[in-house]
Amino acid sequence: MIGLGNRESAIKRPSSPRSPDASRLTPHAALVIFAKAPIPGQVKTRLCPPLTPDEAATLHGSFVLDMLERTKTATTQFKLPLDRYLACAPSSTHVFFKIMEERQGVKLIDQVGDDLGGRMTQAFDVLFSRGYHRVVIVGTDVPTLPLDYFKQALAQLETHDLVLGPALDGGYYLIGLRKPAPDLFADIPWSTDRVLTLTQEKAHGLRLTTATIPPWRDVDTIEDLTALIEAESLDAKKPKNERAFSNRTAGALQLLAKRLSTRA
Numbered sequence: 595m596i597g598l599g600n601r602e603s604a605i606k607r608p609s610s611p612r613s614p615d616a617s618r619l620t621p622h623a624a625l626v627i628f629a630k631a632p633i634p635g636q637v638k639t640r641l642c643p644p645l646t647p648d649e650a651a652t653l654h655g656s657f658v659l660d661m662l663e664r665t666k667t668a669t670t671q672f673k674l675p676l677d678r679y680l681a682c683a684p685s686s687t688h689v690f691f692k693i694m695e696e697r698q699g700v701k702l703i704d705q706v707g708d709d710l711g712g713r714m715t716q717a718f719d720v721l722f723s724r725g726y727h728r729v730v731i732v733g734t735d736v737p738t739l740p741l742d743y744f745k746q747a748l749a750q751l752e753t754h755d756l757v758l759g760p761a762l763d764g765g766y767y768l769i770g771l772r773k774p775a776p777d778l779f780a781d782i783p784w785s786t787d788r789v790l791t792l793t794q795e796k797a798h799g800l801r802l803t804t805a806t807i808p809p810w811r812d813v814d815t816i817e818d819l820t821a822l823i824e825a826e827s828l829d830a831k832k833p834k835n836e837r838a839f840s841n842r843t844a845g846a847l848q849l850l851a852k853r854l855s856t857r858a
Contacts, residue, residue, distance in 0.1 A: 623676035660737040668741040711779030730770035735812035738838035750805040765789040
């Protein structure tokens with residue numbers, strides 16, 4: 595997960611330059627989905643309790659599938675010139691990831707590093723070494739992220755060194771670069787509400803031109819989950835072709851809502 599927090603006051607809203615035409619984007623871009631295997635007790639631990647480890651793992655697994663499906667749809671819908679990768683933890687050899695590789699047509703790499711910053715640095719290094727000109731990393735805790743945001747992120751990297759997708763708790767759910775910048779990830783207090791601001795300050799010091807795409811809420815805490823459940827209940831009232839939630843995640847959230855109401 596790279597959703598690392600934000601309070602709305604922490605978001606620095608830039609001017610809104612006209613996005614380049616996606617149809618004219620240069621090729622050789624990579625989109626990397628950072629994901630953990632849905633192992634009970636190792637994912638979404640901040641939701642436990644009130645969720646059980648098994649419930650948290652099931653929800654996380656659904657989120658991973660959502661992101662794989664949504665990125666595939668976005669790539670096709672907007673004809674985005676990119677390859678999709680799944681950055682895997684604890685290992686790309688885990689059966690879950692092997693199934694995703696086969697069914698979702700995504701390439702696998704391992705997450706390597708002592709903390710999130712180290713793992714992202716390594717992922718960027720691997721992809722740039724393979725010849726990609728733009729690399730975007732996204733987390734899996736934003737199951738309804740608009741498809742257009744992927745297009746916006748790639749477009750911004752045509753004219754900027756760095757693009758960030760601010761999260762509503764002080765962090766970011768997406769980050770993209772068009773050249774390696776390992777110092778950008780050094781000495782960042784991950785999982786705090788200072789992540790976005792400090793990253794922007796570091797980018798300024800490194801003379802990286804920076805853009806942001808619209809903010810979005812990721813799911814880290816029970817408050818985030820409650821907000822997501824409420825959003826799903828509203829989404830369910832829309833026509834099927836306008837719903838943002840997958841049937842799988844909508845069903846999981848509806849079941850969790852019923853269980854949580856009895857536990858309260």
